[in-house]
Amino acid sequence: MPGQALPPPCTFLNVGQAFTGTQNVSAGQKDEAWKVNVRLQGCDIQQGYLCGSMEALNVPSAETPVVTFWEGEIVDNKNNTFFTGQWEATREKDFEHWEKFPSFAFLKEEVKKDGGRSLDLANYPFMFMRWKEKFFVNVGADCGLTIAGFYYVCFSRSNGSVNGYYFDPNSRFSSQL
16 A cells, blocks of 8 residues: 555564463353464564464374474565455455454554555554464374364564464354464
8 A cells, every 4th residue: 555654574474483372262161272383484574474383282182292384474465464464354254354463453443444444554553464374384284174264363562462363264163362
């Protein structure tokens, strides 16, 4: 978008940066929590791109930790907007997931009005992203997990915290990163 400033570099988004947390999975009557390790393997803020690996530990259906490779889009209104436009995500699904982040509340009306294109996100204290797992690294596709969906992610520039919600168009179950 012409006139949109690019996000400034962030010390928490560098190749090799690691994040550790928990992925909470709601599957019908049962809730599970898996330890998750994420490592950035590539990051190009100017192009709105990042990639990395995600390791899920103590997954009940897997004998070993499950590692996936993912690619991400940074919502910057230059390269990517709040509307996904792929992976079977509708505008309604996009809003449903972005609204789960309290930091999105300040942007909601502008995004409703023009897709958020008029917003200058370069200095906003949070970065919004989508992470799409592309393939399993160390297990076969029969490991009991799916990578058909993607994560809506909110990243804090001030402390490096990451929160995310998984959307899978083929599942009624949800997951929070």
